Amino acid sequence: MLLGIPLETKERECRVALTPDICSQLIEAGFQVQLEKGAGLKSYYPDDQYIAKGVKIVDGASSIYSSSDVVLKVNAPSTSEISGMKKGATLISFMWAGTNPELIENCAKQGISAFSVDAIPRISRAQKMDALSSQANLAGYKSVIMGANALGKIFPMLMTAAGTIKPSKVVIFGAGVAGLQAIATAKRLGSIVEVTDIRPETKEQVESLGGKFIMVSDDDSIKIEGGYVKGVSDEFLKKQQELVSKHVATADLVITTALIPGRKAPVLVTEDMVKA
Secondary structure (H helix, E strand, O other): OEEEEOOOOOOOOOOOOOOHHHHHHHHHOOOEEEEEOOOOHHHOOOHHHHHHOOOEEEOOHHHHHHHOOEEEOOOOOOHHHHHOOOOOOEEEEOOOHHHOHHHHHHHHHHOOEEEEHHHOOOOHHHHHHOHHHHHHHHHHHHHHHHHHHHHOOOOOOEEEOOEEEOOOEEEEEOOOHHHHHHHHHHHHOOOEEEEEOOOHHHHHHHHHOOOEEOOOOOOOOOEEEOOEEEEOOHHHHHHHHHHHHHHHHOOOEEEEOOOEOOEOOOOOOOHHHHHO
């Protein structure tokens, strides 16, 4: 069976679907692996490292798509990429199927079997395949680092001979995997952290990491399934915005990580809040 790894084409994407070490394990298990030339470069894996593990390097994505039995990608493929895959092939990728119905239709038309890694159940048996959590964890960390770099002031309080510098204030929307990592990272850098989440059970987790929980009064309209918020009333969102806007106005950095599976996340930071 031939596994193919194309170069990721999404803007600013630096990841690659398989590392040389994982390719080596798959080859030992009896698979053949081919990689588009330069696909691992932005992840600091030059082609030579793949060649040393027995991977075949191929020029051009079209050859990867047309010949591979299994295509492994980080980001969902485009319509043209799917149309270039051979009938009966398998695709493994982040696909966000709930908000990408056209993608699923195109796979069905082409006879492609698709596995969306963002849809793998987040249960103990499937933890090794929980790409959603692993990437969210990294995103929470990286968002704070990027924010700190762009801020133009330092995070911790500093008492110097020239005077005292107050600590920066970070407001985080969402205390899921990404949000909790963002809290921990921002606290380690010395900032004051305030967090909002419509799930009251996250309050304890936020406070255990040193964050202050912005409490919005409970609402019967909040529906939670499997740890995710499935629905919330417009009235509650308005109440949340009114309370949180006061905290956003005094914040140096705002990080939004809140998601709703299968739907576009609601707009939590309005234009007026940005102006304030």
